[in-house]
Amino acid sequence: xxxxxxxxxxxxxxxxxxxxxxxxxxxxxxxxxxxxxxxxxxxxxxxxxxxxxxxxxxxxxxxxxxxxxxxxxxxxxxxxxxxxxxxxxxxxxxxxxxxxxxxxxxxxxxxxxxxxxxxxxxxxxxxxxxxxxxxxxxxxxxxxxxxxxxxxxxxxxxxxxxxxxxxxxxxxxxxxxxxxxxxxxxxxxxxxxxxxxxxxxxxxxxxxxxxxxxxxxxxxxxxxxxxxxxxxxxxxxxxxxxxxxxxxxxxxxxxxxxxxxxxxxxxxxxxxxxxxxxxxxxxxxxx
Amino acid sequence: xxxxxxxxxxxxxxxxxxxxxxxxxxxxxxxxxxxxxxxxxxxxxxxxxxxxxxxxxxxxxxxxxxxxxxxxxxxxxxxxxxxxxxxxxxxxxxxxxxxxxxxxxxxxxxxxxxxxxxxxxxxxxxxxxxxxxxxxxxxxxxxxxxxxxxxxxxxxxxxxxxxxxxxxxxxxxxxxxxxxxxxxxxxxxxxxxxxxxxxxxxxxxxxxxxxxxxxxxxxxxxxxxxxxxxxxxxxxxxxxxxxxxxxxxxxxxxxxxxxxxxxxxxxxxxxxxxxxxxxxxxxxxxxxxxxxxxxxxxxxxxxxxxxxxxxxxxxxxxxxxxxxxxxxxxxxxxxxxxxxxxxxxxxxxxxxxxxxxxxxxxxxxxxxxxxxxxxxxxxxxxxxxxxxxxxxxxxxxxxxxxxxxxxxxxxxxxxxxxxxxxxxxxxxxxxxxxxxxxxxxxxxxxxxxxxxxxxxxxxxxxxxxxxxxxxxxxxxxxx
Numbered sequence: 001x002x003x004x005x006x007x008x009x010x011x012x013x014x015x016x017x018x019x020x021x022x023x024x025x026x027x028x029x030x031x032x033x034x035x036x037x038x039x040x041x042x043x044x045x046x047x048x049x050x051x052x053x054x055x056x057x058x059x060x061x062x063x064x065x066x067x068x069x070x071x072x073x074x075x076x077x078x079x080x081x082x083x084x085x086x087x088x089x090x091x092x093x094x095x096x097x098x099x100x101x102x103x104x105x106x107x108x109x110x111x112x113x114x115x116x117x118x119x120x121x122x123x124x125x126x127x128x129x130x131x132x133x134x135x136x137x138x139x140x141x142x143x144x145x146x147x148x149x150x151x152x153x154x155x156x157x158x159x160x161x162x163x164x165x166x167x168x169x170x171x172x173x174x175x176x177x178x179x180x181x182x183x184x185x186x187x188x189x190x191x192x193x194x195x196x197x198x199x200x201x202x203x204x205x206x207x208x209x210x211x212x213x214x215x216x217x218x219x220x221x222x223x224x225x226x227x228x229x230x231x232x233x234x235x236x237x238x239x240x241x242x243x244x245x246x247x248x249x250x251x252x253x254x255x256x257x258x259x260x261x262x263x264x265x266x267x268x269x270x271x272x273x274x275x276x277x278x279x280x281x282x283x284x285x286x287x
Numbered sequence: 288x289x290x291x292x293x294x295x296x297x298x299x300x301x302x303x304x305x306x307x308x309x310x311x312x313x314x315x316x317x318x319x320x321x322x323x324x325x326x327x328x329x330x331x332x333x334x335x336x337x338x339x340x341x342x343x344x345x346x347x348x349x350x351x352x353x354x355x356x357x358x359x360x361x362x363x364x365x366x367x368x369x370x371x372x373x374x375x376x377x378x379x380x381x382x383x384x385x386x387x388x389x390x391x392x393x394x395x396x397x398x399x400x401x402x403x404x405x406x407x408x409x410x411x412x413x414x415x416x417x418x419x420x421x422x423x424x425x426x427x428x429x430x431x432x433x434x435x436x437x438x439x440x441x442x443x444x445x446x447x448x449x450x451x452x453x454x455x456x457x458x459x460x461x462x463x464x465x466x467x468x469x470x471x472x473x474x475x476x477x478x479x480x481x482x483x484x485x486x487x488x489x490x491x492x493x494x495x496x497x498x499x500x501x502x503x504x505x506x507x508x509x510x511x512x513x514x515x516x517x518x519x520x521x522x523x524x525x526x527x528x529x530x531x532x533x534x535x536x537x538x539x540x541x542x543x544x545x546x547x548x549x550x551x552x553x554x555x556x557x558x559x560x561x562x563x564x565x566x567x568x569x570x571x572x573x574x575x576x577x578x579x580x581x582x583x584x585x586x587x588x589x590x591x592x593x594x595x596x597x598x599x600x601x602x603x604x605x606x607x608x609x610x611x612x613x614x615x616x617x618x619x620x621x622x623x624x625x626x627x628x629x630x631x632x633x634x635x636x637x638x639x640x641x642x643x644x645x646x647x648x649x650x651x652x653x654x655x656x657x658x659x660x661x662x663x664x665x666x667x668x669x670x671x672x673x674x675x676x677x678x679x680x681x682x683x684x685x686x687x688x689x690x691x692x693x694x695x696x697x698x699x700x701x702x703x704x705x706x707x708x709x710x711x712x713x714x715x716x717x718x719x720x721x722x723x724x725x726x727x728x729x730x731x732x733x734x735x736x737x738x739x740x741x742x743x744x745x746x747x748x749x750x751x752x753x754x755x756x757x758x759x760x761x762x763x764x765x766x
Contacts, residue, residue, distance in 0.1 A: 062589075260577070
């Protein structure tokens with residue numbers, strides 16, 4: 001599938017701010033499952049963009065606006081071709097023994113331990129008891145974890161904030177994609193399965209998927225022999241060609257789409273608009 | 288005058304002044320004679336004058352977590368500690384070797400991880416270090432120098448051999464005491480120097496400035512160096528002002544700097560002036576709220592971006608603290624063999640690894656004979672001196688260690704050497720350590736400007752200023 005994505009983030013600061021420094025994780029990744037063919041960012045007020053590749057291989061841009069300003073708008077426009085199947089095979093071959101023998105394992109420390117938003121709290125252990133003990137077939141088990149979160153959590157945009165931890169989402173049994181991803185990552189990591197956070201987009205299409213109106217987030221588990229497999233606990237889906245991957249990290253903190261520091265009052269209004277559309281020409285090719 | 292009281296356990300440790308037979312070592316004999324000649328009353332009068340001078344100069348330090356006024360004068364003992372050229376030569380070689388290996392280790396853990404891949408140091412130990420800074424992965428630092436300034440803490444064991452107690456690779460302090468101690472002693476008791484050719488210490492600031500200029504990003508013919516301090520409430524603020532003044536560089540606080548399009552500037556009355564090198568005396572965590580502690584109101588926003596882009600040099604490099612993590616300390620001899628293919632010149636103190644269950648058990652069962660240290664603390668904070676602690680203190684400490692073994696190491700109690708010290712008008716033997724500083728620029732140098740810290744309490748083995756320690760002028764004799 002080929003998509004165009006418009007991701008607009010706008011801030012309004014009633015009291016004016018200055019020296020605002022912003023870091024962006026908005027550029028879709030190019031890897032063996034997708035290819036980003038176009039990426040443009042417009043920032044208003046005008047700012048010079050600088051770029052680097054972070055340690056996860058994410059393409060990062062950053063900029064600074066020093067003079068006083070009362071609004072900031074960031075429009076990221078990208079075109080991405082996704083290569084995954086629409087109905088990917090279940091990771092049935094993944095086993096605990098293959099994982100334990102995997103030579104990559106020692107390097108995956110960051111994806112097997114706690115991070116800012118992913119804590120192995122007592123609540124995680126309680127949540128654990130509702131699930132089967134991970135059998136040797138851990139790929140299937142990961143699917144069960146995803147389904148269990150999907151079934152027992154309410155999708156509720158009021159329940160949590162972007163700074164919520166796994167503990168809060170678990171106690172309310174509610175949250176948004178970011179919380180579901182964090183909970184699943186916490187369960188997987190505490191079971192010894194390497195797991196990482198993915199931010200990106202999901203194409204709504206005909207179906208009623210959740211999380212399409214803004215950035216989406218899901219979880220990837222390292223499951224040899226399949227490698228990294230994406231699970232979306234928000235929709236109980238295996239990641240397919242409707243998903244566009246932007247950035248990977250330990251948790252939200254590593255990959256938040258727009259992060260910044262400025263001088264001025266904390267009071268700010270923020271709005272985010274995401275539109276994911278199938279490119280017309282690609283649609284025709286499919287027919 | 289030299290009727291020195293033997294320290295409590297005189298035979299179980301090395302004495303800097305007396306040989307085993309009770310005679311003064313040759314290099315101390317002229318000093319002893321001079322002290323006798325000056326006489327007790329005169330010396331006490333001079334001590335008074337010296338202390339007043341130190342107070343007026345503001346040679347103070349801050350004790351954190353002390354409710355009774357935090358600013359204190361750093362006690363100075365006028366009896367110098369003397370190091371022979373032979374001893375110093377060996378220390379110099381050993382420290383150069385050690386710092387070279389530590390620097391290679393830092394470059395390695397943030398790049399190819401060779402020492403981890405080949406299994407010489409457990410990956411987990413590095414990744415779990417609080418000072419392993421993930422923002423530094425794959426970042427190249429100017430001239431590949433990470434540890435521009437280090438302080439290597441040494442103690443003498445029972446046989447007089449110098450051992451490395453710990454490495455300080457972040458922002459080691461203490462050099463201001465070295466400079467001030469020499470200054471006031473030379474003015475207050477010039478006679479002491481009469482029979483000695485003592486290596487000067489006052490070129491340290493110039494040598495430090497050379498190092499800082501050397502690491503300026505390529506292209507700056509006249510590099511602009513600044514010293515970045517957290518401000519007047521920092522315990523080492525006195526040192527920051529002194530070094531900035533003696534190097535002739537600007538002393539700045541975070542709010543004086545600004546990053547514009549990935550370049551660091553200092554705000555001056557004439558506008559913005561580009562900064563090439565920052566000798567920073569602020570911890571990593573507080574350097575840039577955009578990348579590190581987001582709640583920090585200190586810091587220079589965007590500094591990490593400028594650093595990553597290669598537009599500014601920081602001394603020491605961000606992330607260098609992983610090299611002085613006390614849990615990694617025991618691997619330094621291994622680093623020396625691995626990176627340099629040499630045998631370590633200076634030995635370590637034997638260290639128990641609490642992450643190893645068998646060793647942890649041994650540590651917990653023998654707390655009354657061990658020193659236990661927090662792997663990320665410094666300045667003597669958070670340590671347990673087993674033999675001197677109460678049973679209750681040990682019990683409480685054992686719980687903390689068992690709950691988080693990665694955060695602790697344990698070492699046998701090493702009887703530090705003792706050195707003659709003036710306490711309440713009497714000469715007594717008190718325990719000392721030694722902190723030489725290494726400067727890493729074009730090459731690694733160890734200026735003969737070392738800090739001797741002395742435990743002023745009888746029998747105490749803790750020399751940290753925060754724990755009731757003082758300092759001495761340290762004489763490295765010319766060859």
